Amino acid sequence: MMTTITRRTALAAALAMPGIARAQAWPDRPLRLVVGFAPGGTADLVARLAAAEMGRALRQNVVVENRPGASGNIATQALVQAPADGLTxxxxxxxxxxxxxxxxxxxxxxxxxxxxxxQLTALPVVVMASARSGITNIEEAVARARGPGVTIGTAGVGTSSHLGAELLFRAIGGKFEAVQYRGGAPAFQALMAGDTEMMFDLVASYQAPAVAEGRVRMLGVMQQDRTQGLPEVRSFGEAGLPPAAMMRSWQGICVKAGTPPAILAALHAATLAAVRLPEFQARLKALAIEPVESPSPTVFEALYREELTRWTTLIREAGITVQ
Incomplete structure (x- = not known):
């Protein structure tokens, strides 16, 4: 009963707005949710959970279409090439x-x-060290980086695992050597083997066995407060690191500019309905992902604009390029 009431409450205002004529093109055909990553990964899983719940809220199918490649850019191009009608x-x-x-x-x-x-989620980023590195906490990692430097295994140039290292060590004045791998799994294997000293990664279930075996140490999460997914791991805020060293990844829903305001409002209401469902929250928390709701599209837009400036500036200043 609570789920039904929550969905009805979240959608009532938007769906009653003038300009949403359900007899017209939207949403009388299935909506297409374009995802820039292959099936089976975290992004795909969250997208499919969101699509199912948004579809129920909108009383219309939302079909996930995976368009992997170019770090998600193929999917973004597909979105901006589609009509601004809310169907894509x-x-x-x-x-x-x-x-x-x-x-x-x-x-x-x-x-x-x-x-x-x-917005739908926030994904905490954890800093880890190989047991063979001798680094036992974030303070020792900072000291090592300010001295001889450290080796960092990443999932590839420009990935969050690479940019997280750039962010931290530029903020504290340390240096590192990035060792690029073809994805997060081989980078984590290298960390466990001691081939690299540190790694930055989204919190994930596969990390726990290596920590339990003593092969990997969790040093901190790159945010002000601890995360529910790793309650025993200190936050950067607790360690006294500056806000400039902190990051969280995030996920949500976007549309092509020019989408009618009434449709934008209805889609936003559908994201709220999804995020507020206890079942949706439970599935995310099992993956150490934090559900997040945006009070309005404007709030999420402000986050996007702030992050766009932050990361394009960092990439430019660090001279990072993708071959």
């Missing part, structure tokens, strides 16, 4: 604010062609 929506994530600094020919203007609808 995009799965927003950190790639929307890092790709503009990494890819010379985006195929769209990130500040002009996209509009954010609603």
């Amino acid at each position: 929506i995009g799965f927003a994530g950190l790639q929307l604010v890092t790709n503009p600094g990494l890819i010379p020919q985006l195929g769209y203007d990130p500040a002009r062609d996209l509009v954010m609808v609603g």
Whole structure:
């Protein structure tokens, strides 16, 4: 009963607005949620959970379409090339604010062609050290970086695992050598083997066995407060690290600029209905992902614009390029 009431409450205002004529093109056909990553990953899983719940709220199917490639940019191009009618929506994530600094020919203007609808999640980033490194806490990691430097395994140039290292060590004045791997799994294998000293990664269930075996140490989460997914791990805020060293990844829904305001409002209400469902929250928390709701599209848009400036500036100043 509570789920039904929550969904009805979240949608009533938006669906009753003038301009949403259900007899017209939207949403009388299935909506297409374009996801820039392959099936089976975290982004795909969250997108499918959101699509199912948004579809129920909108009383219309929302079909996930995976368009992997170019760090998610192929999917973003598909979104901006579609009509601005709400029938094609995009799965927003950190790639929307890092790709503009990494890819010379985006195929769209990130500040002009996209509009954010609603945030769905926040994904904490954890800093880990190999047991063989001898680093036991974040203070020792900072000291090592300010001295001889450290080796960091990453999932590839421009990924969050690479940019997290750039963010921290530029903020505290340390240095590091990035060792690039073809994805997060081989980078984590290298960390467990002691081939690299540290790694930055989203909190994930596969990390726990290596920690329990003593092969990997959790040093901190890159945010002000601890995360529910790793309650025993200190936060950067507790360690006294500056806000400039902190980051969280995020996910949400976006549309092409020019989408009618009434449709934008209805889609936002559907994201709220999804995020507020206890079942949705439980599925996310089992993955150490934090559910987040945006009070309005404007709030999510402000986050997007702030993150776009932050990451394009960092990428430019660090001279990071993707071959």
